Amino acid sequence: MTLDTIEDPRLLHYEIEQFYFAEAELLEAGRYEDWIEATFTEDIHYWMPVRETHNDRALGVRGEGDLAIYDDDRTFLAARAERFRSALAHAELPPSRLRYFVTNLRIEPAGEGLATRCNLLVNQTRLGRLEHQYVGERQDAFRRTDAGWRIHRRQVILDHTTLPRSLTVFF
Amino acid sequence: MDGATALHQLVDTSNRLVSRRIFFDEDIFREEIRRIYARSWLFVGHESQIPEPGDYITNYMGEDPVIMVRDRAGAVRVFLNSCRHRGMKVCRNDFGNTKTFVCVFHGWSYSTDGKLAGVPYQKEAYGKRLDTEKWGLLEVPKVTSYGGFVFANWDAGAPSLDDWLGNAKYYLDITMERPLGGVTFLKGTQRYRATSNWKLMAENFAGDSYHLPYSHGSVYRLNIRQISPVTYTSAPALHTVTADNGHCFTSIAFENERFEADMNEAREYTEEVRAYLEKCRARLVERLGEDRANIYALGFGNIFPNLAFNNFSALRPMGFYQAHPKAPHEIEMWQWCAIDRDAPEAVKEMVRVDFTRTQAASGIAAQDDAENFEQVTEATRGVIGQTLDFNYQMGLEAPGEPHPLHPGRVAPYFSENNQMNFYTRWAEMMAEPAAEVVQ
Numbered sequence: 001m002t003l004d005t006i007e008d009p010r011l012l013h014y015e016i017e018q019f020y021f022a023e024a025e026l027l028e029a030g031r032y033e034d035w036i037e038a039t040f041t042e043d044i045h046y047w048m049p050v051r052e053t054h055n056d057r058a059l060g061v062r063g064e065g066d067l068a069i070y071d072d073d074r075t076f077l078a079a080r081a082e083r084f085r086s087a088l089a090h091a092e093l094p095p096s097r098l099r100y101f102v103t104n105l106r107i108e109p110a111g112e113g114l115a116t117r118c119n120l121l122v123n124q125t126r127l128g129r130l131e132h133q134y135v136g137e138r139q140d141a142f143r144r145t146d147a148g149w150r151i152h153r154r155q156v157i158l159d160h161t162t163l164p165r166s167l168t169v170f171f
Numbered sequence: 172m173d174g175a176t177a178l179h180q181l182v183d184t185s186n187r188l189v190s191r192r193i194f195f196d197e198d199i200f201r202e203e204i205r206r207i208y209a210r211s212w213l214f215v216g217h218e219s220q221i222p223e224p225g226d227y228i229t230n231y232m233g234e235d236p237v238i239m240v241r242d243r244a245g246a247v248r249v250f251l252n253s254c255r256h257r258g259m260k261v262c263r264n265d266f267g268n269t270k271t272f273v274c275v276f277h278g279w280s281y282s283t284d285g286k287l288a289g290v291p292y293q294k295e296a297y298g299k300r301l302d303t304e305k306w307g308l309l310e311v312p313k314v315t316s317y318g319g320f321v322f323a324n325w326d327a328g329a330p331s332l333d334d335w336l337g338n339a340k341y342y343l344d345i346t347m348e349r350p351l352g353g354v355t356f357l358k359g360t361q362r363y364r365a366t367s368n369w370k371l372m373a374e375n376f377a378g379d380s381y382h383l384p385y386s387h388g389s390v391y392r393l394n395i396r397q398i399s400p401v402t403y404t405s406a407p408a409l410h411t412v413t414a415d416n417g418h419c420f421t422s423i424a425f426e427n428e429r430f431e432a433d434m435n436e437a438r439e440y441t442e443e444v445r446a447y448l449e450k451c452r453a454r455l456v457e458r459l460g461e462d463r464a465n466i467y468a469l470g471f472g473n474i475f476p477n478l479a480f481n482n483f484s485a486l487r488p489m490g491f492y493q494a495h496p497k498a499p500h501e502i503e504m505w506q507w508c509a510i511d512r513d514a515p516e517a518v519k520e521m522v523r524v525d526f527t528r529t530q531a532a533s534g535i536a537a538q539d540d541a542e543n544f545e546q547v548t549e550a551t552r553g554v555i556g557q558t559l560d561f562n563y564q565m566g567l568e569a570p571g572e573p574h575p576l577h578p579g580r581v582a583p584y585f586s587e588n589n590q591m592n593f594y595t596r597w598a599e600m601m602a603e604p605a606a607e608v609v610q
Contacts, residue, residue, distance in 0.1 A: 067508055166541040
């Protein structure tokens with residue numbers, strides 16, 4: 001499938017946007033097992049590189065073999081979800097209050113699938129006083145499955161070189 | 172805050188109590204930056220991060236930004252990252268390669284050996300009245316590399332790094348010698364802020380084996396590769412080792428348990444991986460002898476004041492962590508993952524991924540620690556909270572014994588001997604005058 005074969009690109013944009021909004025709802029609710037199921041393929045690679053300050057923009061994003069902030073497969077994403085559900089992960093018990101804002105969606109055809117980019121703002125408030133914002137970009141590779149669109153590769157490029165806190169949130 | 176008497180009251184070594192004030196008091200914080208950070212050997216980076224002439228990284232020594240650079244002649248130097256004219260940072264990149272550091276404020280430029288190499292409009296602006304020889308970048312007077320780890324000290328009168336490390340070097344040698352291709356830092360420095368005094372992070376690595384079963388209880392229950400193949404459930408095998416000058420090791424197994432655990436785990440990996448582990452151990456025997464080879468991996472610990480580390484196995488990352496003090500209750504955590512350059516590719520890959528999943532800012536271990544430090548701070552910073560002490564009495568009945576083969580005081584795994592070792596050294600340095608450079 002390419003965009004040319006889609007009768008109405010506006011419809012595709014709407015469809016992917018709704019995908020992201022539904023995903024955000026699951027993340028905000030902390031329904032992480034459902035989130036993994038509804039969002040990713042079995043072979044998902046979920047990756048967030050370290051950002052650093054450099055004159056050359058490209059060098060400011062560390063590469064695949066370098067230090068990363070997230071580098072998960074589906075099994076490990078599921079382990080994280082299980083940990084949060086265990087009632088022993090006290091960094092999220094009581095849970096943070098999260099709000100996801102997904103904007104500036106751009107969609108390109110990529111072989112049989114789609115390559116999308118969007119801007120992401122996540123607001124985390126926690127206990128009485130803690131409040132942090134995380135800002136960045138998602139770069140997703142979508143594949144059509146029997147269950148509908150699913151992401152098989154997600155790269156999250158946060159803008160922060162120094163994160164405001166250690167991360168208990170997904171992006 | 173002055174005088175040994177007042178400080179002695181804050182760290183009570185006989186009853187093993189530490190005043191909460193030392194974690195939150197602004198005056199004490201200012202004094203420890205002067206008396207400890209300006210006189211201690213501080214980690215600034217690893218040589219593998221700057222292999223080529225002109226390569227540099229930036230870091231902090233206490234609150235002072237520094238540049239670690241390999242100069243054009245190949246020597247590693249450390250400079251205050253501040254133009255001598257009006258103080259602007261001369262390097263705003265986190266890493267790179269350069270021939271000169273140019274201050275963007277007025278254009279003064281410095282060569283990689285720190286010399287003032289260029290002053291715009293020098294003749295028109297200064298005539299002959301600027302002695303460029305005297306206005307090079309401020310260089311840290313003492314810089315020593317040990318196993319590629321570059322330590323720097325602002326105090327020109329400080330003891331050598333060897334003296335500073337004392338008997339801790341006996342143990343650290345194991346980390347330096349086991350990797351067949353040497354310790355190699357992965358590219359990238361991970362940074363995050365945390366609401367915490369820097370000492371809470373340091374003491375967590377220095378001695379807090381006790382928080383693992385509870386704080387990180389969720390991690391042990393997951394069906395994943397365990398962070399340490401030898402865990403607290405086999406605690407009789409694990410020991411606290413209290414070393415010289417405030418340095419601490421908190422998960423030492425003396426009887427080859429860590430190597431055996433690696434070999435056991437490696438039954439499910441390839442022959443290449445098993446052969447690699449055998450080679451690592453053989454090399455330790457050759458370089459350091461059988462007794463030290465039996466230790467194999469150091470567990471976790473802290474080199475005073477703020478270089479923390481963990482390494483539980485040759486199949487797990489060598490993690491290095493620096494809690495930079497920013498305010499009495501604010502730190503910036505900088506962390507790195509090191510690998511053995513000559514390990515099989517499969518091992519390098521599992522080590523890198525492990526670090527990300529467990530120790531990185533998103534790591535399943537790091538997450539819960541941050542929550543602890545934040546809420547300790549919240550609950551302790553008030554005027555009433557600060558009247559109390561923290562309790563380090565675990566180990567009063569087992570303050571540590573000499574070991575027949577190895578240096579330091581050896582005690583059971585669950586112990587707060589190391590925290591007291593850390594605070595005893597802290598109190599000593601706080602009772603001594605600040606380094607001349609900041610007097």
